[in-house]
Amino acid sequence: MKVGHLVLALALALVIAFAGNRPAMAIERTIAGSVQLDYHLVPSQRNAEGNAITFDGFTKEAALKLAVDLGEHVSANVKICVGCHGFETDMAYFDLRANDELNVRVGRFSPSFGSFNLRHDPGNHKLSDKPLPYDMGRMLRMRDWNMGVLPSPFPDDGVELNGSHWFQDVVQIDYAAYAVSGFKADQSSTDLDFVQSRGGSAYYVDNNTRPAVGGRLALTAKFTPSYDMTLGASGMHGTFDPTNDLTYTILGSDLSFRLEHTTLRFEYLMRREAFDTSDPTRFRYAVPSSHGDFFVKHGAYAEIEQPLTSALDLILRADGMYRVGNVLAGSTLDAKSSVGRLTLGTSFAIDDNVRLKASTELWGFTDRDDRGHTREVSFHLGAVATF
Amino acid sequence: MKTRLAALLLALATVVVVSCSGKPGHPGLLVTGDPPELYADYAIFARRCSKCHGLSRALDSGFDTDAKWIAYVTRMRRQPASGITETDAVAILRYLHVRVRRQREAKAAEETK
Numbered sequence: 098m099k100v101g102h103l104v105l106a107l108a109l110a111l112v113i114a115f116a117g118n119r120p121a122m123a124i125e126r127t128i129a130g131s132v133q134l135d136y137h138l139v140p141s142q143r144n145a146e147g148n149a150i151t152f153d154g155f156t157k158e159a160a161l162k163l164a165v166d167l168g169e170h171v172s173a174n175v176k177i178c179v180g181c182h183g184f185e186t187d188m189a190y191f192d193l194r195a196n197d198e199l200n201v202r203v204g205r206f207s208p209s210f211g212s213f214n215l216r217h218d219p220g221n222h223k224l225s226d227k228p229l230p231y232d233m234g235r236m237l238r239m240r241d242w243n244m245g246v247l248p249s250p251f252p253d254d255g256v257e258l259n260g261s262h263w264f265q266d267v268v269q270i271d272y273a274a275y276a277v278s279g280f281k282a283d284q285s286s287t288d289l290d291f292v293q294s295r296g297g298s299a300y301y302v303d304n305n306t307r308p309a310v311g312g313r314l315a316l317t318a319k320f321t322p323s324y325d326m327t328l329g330a331s332g333m334h335g336t337f338d339p340t341n342d343l344t345y346t347i348l349g350s351d352l353s354f355r356l357e358h359t360t361l362r363f364e365y366l367m368r369r370e371a372f373d374t375s376d377p378t379r380f381r382y383a384v385p386s387s388h389g390d391f392f393v394k395h396g397a398y399a400e401i402e403q404p405l406t407s408a409l410d411l412i413l414r415a416d417g418m419y420r421v422g423n424v425l426a427g428s429t430l431d432a433k434s435s436v437g438r439l440t441l442g443t444s445f446a447i448d449d450n451v452r453l454k455a456s457t458e459l460w461g462f463t464d465r466d467d468r469g470h471t472r473e474v475s476f477h478l479g480a481v482a483t484f
Numbered sequence: 485m486k487t488r489l490a491a492l493l494l495a496l497a498t499v500v501v502v503s504c505s506g507k508p509g510h511p512g513l514l515v516t517g518d519p520p521e522l523y524a525d526y527a528i529f530a531r532r533c534s535k536c537h538g539l540s541r542a543l544d545s546g547f548d549t550d551a552k553w554i555a556y557v558t559r560m561r562r563q564p565a566s567g568i569t570e571t572d573a574v575a576i577l578r579y580l581h582v583r584v585r586r587q588r589e590a591k592a593a594e595e596t597k
Contacts, residue, residue, distance in 0.1 A: 125555040127545065166555040197562060209564060221537045261562060263569055271564040317565045323531065327565045355535065449540035483541050 124168075130161040131220030135454070135479030137235060141470065153475070156181055156235070158219050162188065170194050174206075178250075181234055185295060187252050198260040202275075205301070207250045208257055209273035209313040210331040211364060212351040217249045223402060223444040225454045225477035229416040229436065230366040230396025233291075237460055237473050241429045242436065243288045246366040246396040246418065247347055253277035253294075254301060255308065269317040271329075279309025279335035280345060287372040287379075287392075287425055289337055289345065309335025311347075327353045338373075345370040360402040367395045372423075380423045382432055392422020408446040412456070415439050429464055437461045442477070454479040525579035532568045532576065533560070542580075548588065553580045 139153040162176035176188035190204030207214055213231050216222045226235050232245035255277030262270050281304045282290040293299060311333025319325045331349040336342070351364040371391045377384040384390070398416030405411055417437035424430050442456025460473040533542055547553050557576055561568040568576070 123551055125552050127552075127556060129541070129545070164559070166559070172559065194562075200562070212565070215564065216536055220541070259564070261564065261566075266569045266571055269565065269567065269569075273564070313564075315565050317567050319567060322527075325567055327567075329565070446538075450538075450544055452538075483538065484544070 125166040127164040128162070129164070129484065130159070131218055131481060131483045132159045133157065133219035133225070133479055133481040135225040135477055137225070138476040138478075139237065139473065141473045141475075160187065160218060160220075182292070182296065185252070186297070186301075187250055196260075198262050200259050202257040202259065205252050205254050206257065207252050208255065208275040208277050208311055208333065209259060209271075210247065210251070210311065210333060210347070211249075211313075211349045211366065212315075212327065212329055212353060212362065213364060214249045214251070219479075219481050220483035223410050223412050223452075223454065224414065224440060224442045224456050225479040226440070226456070226458070228364065228396075228398035228400070228414065229418050229438060230364065230398060236436075236438075237475065238429070238436070238462065238466070241464075242418065242420070244291060246368045246394050247349075248291050251295070253279070253309075254303070267319055269319075271315040271317070272313065274310075274312040276308040276310050278303040279305075279307070280337045282337045282343075284338045284340065284342075285373055285376075286338070288370065294337075304339050305336055305341050307336050307341045309333055311335075315351075323355075323357050325355050327351070337370075343371045343373060358404045360400075362400045362402075363398070365395070365397040367393060369393045379425055381426045381428065382423050384423065389423060392420060392424075395419045395421075410444040412442045412444065413440070414442075429466065431464055433463070435463045450484060451480065451482045454481065519582070522579055522582055525575040528572050528575040529579045532566070532572055535567060536563065543583070547580075548584055550577070550581055550584075553577055553584070 134155060134157045136155055137153045158178065158180045160176060160178045162174065164172065164174045166172045171191060171193060173191040174188045176186075178185045178187045186205055188204075188206050190202050190206045192200050192202050194200040207217075211231075213222075213228060217227065217231070219225070227233065227245075227249060229236060230246040231249035232239070233248035234244060236242065236244065255275055257273055257275035257277075259271070259273035261272075264270070280289045280291070280294045281299075282288065282293065293304075311331070313329060313331040315327060315329035317325060317327045329349075329351045331351075332347065334344065334346045336344050345368060347366065347368045349364065349366040351362070353360065353362040369391055370393075374380070374384045374390045396416070396418040398414055400412065400414040400416075403411045415438070417435060419433075419435040420430060421433050423432065437460070439459045440456050442454065445453045445455075447453055454477065456477045458475045458477070460475065462471050462473075465471055529542075530539060533539055542556070545556070547556060554577065557568075557573050557580070560566060561570070561573050
């Protein structure tokens with residue numbers, strides 16, 4: 098009943114706001130996009146015959162976005178992406194905006210979570226790879242780890258309330274609260290199925306009746322014209338199985354500084370996820386009678402981005418993940434597994450809209466692969482164009 | 485062992501290339517030829533807009549009217565943690581207005597040749 102009252106009050110507030118002064122405004126359309134081609138070389142991931150045994154070679158990501166401002170209070174966005182996952186609808190939503198402080202987003206979008214996702218387009222981040230907590234498939238041993246904590250982007254169908262307010266032109270507060278379909282997996286799955294969650298093979302229909310909910314709160318402070326900071330906290334919770342028995346909770350915090358031309362970013366994410374233990378023989382370790390039906394996956398990164406000239410940026414990133422919990426009998430992971438990575442990269446603008454990206458990644462795993470290796474090296478060389 | 489050596493060499497090469505690349509400048513595009521009274525507005529534009537994307541993404545959008553820029557900058561200002569105040573937006577629009585006017589004048593001069 099209380100939720101009903103809240104929705105009614107919100108609807109009334111929006112009607113009143115939209116019914117106010119509405120100056121005439123022409124319809125404005127913006128088309129933008131990006132294309133990235135990356136070559137990932139993993140020389141250490143080869144078998145005795147010299148054949149690659151991991152996901153390396155060329156990958157491309159392309160995106161095309163149409164943004165339409167239909168007036169002072171209504172806008173719409175559609176974005177289509179093509180990548181290793183095939184064609185995906187990254188965005189298809191409209192915004193109903195009363196003012197800066199109150200916006201209702203309806204449709205398909207990535208709900209507000211963390212700071213990286215705003216820059217997930219390869220045209221907007223300087224390295225070829227995403228940070229490990231947000232990895233969507235380029236990481237080594239991707240299938241063993243089932244990608245990152247929250248593979249980015251994470252478009253979903255739903256509704257989000259968001260807004261922003263400035264205090265004295267010094268402090269900006271952002272908030273968001275949303276309800277979306279949520280991640281998906283089969284009843285017997287021991288982890289989220291990101292392909293089923295994201296892809297259109299199931300016609301973008303929710304697999305259970307219960308929406309996932311979440312929110313974000315962020316504070317941006319401008320200390321001087323060239324020194325600002327953003328601190329944020331995010332969370333989401335939902336069920337992923339068809340019968341709403343298995344839950345997941347994802348929490349995150351982020352902190353970034355911009356000091357002159359230097360940018361520092363820190364972000365931490367964790368996902369606690371339940372799994373079905375009705376058949377304990379599936380697992381490698383004995384399932385305890387209590388607290389044995391979930392795992393926790395932590396992920397974090399620290400990154401420094403330093404422009405050295407107007408065309409060249411240097412990027413240094415340290416990131417990693419740590420998983421605690423039972424695993425399937427055939428898994429290459431243990432009850433406690435971790436992966437760490439150190440990346441040194443450059444991004445060079447060869448033209449206003451074209452950048453070359455080159456990076457070296459040093460990997461360390463706690464688990465040995467079938468060749469007994471725990472360390473790996475990989476290289477990226479890519480080009481990205483924006484328009 | 486060979487791969488580690490290759491990684492080390494590449495990292496060293498990266499550092500050497502970076503070290504030889506001159507002194508630091510503004511992130512993103514440097515716009516030359518702008519009148520000096522626009523420098524402060526350009527600085528705000530460069531500072532705020534480079535937080536999430538390269539400056540060329542805005543400058544090469546092809547927008548040629550104030551109405552388009554107002555809609556675009558308003559949308560960007562409302563992005564979470566944009567750091568763009570309404571005062572910043574005025575300065576950014578002022579810079580973009582002059583830039584578009586200069587581009588239009590240059591194009592007209594080109595056509596009359």
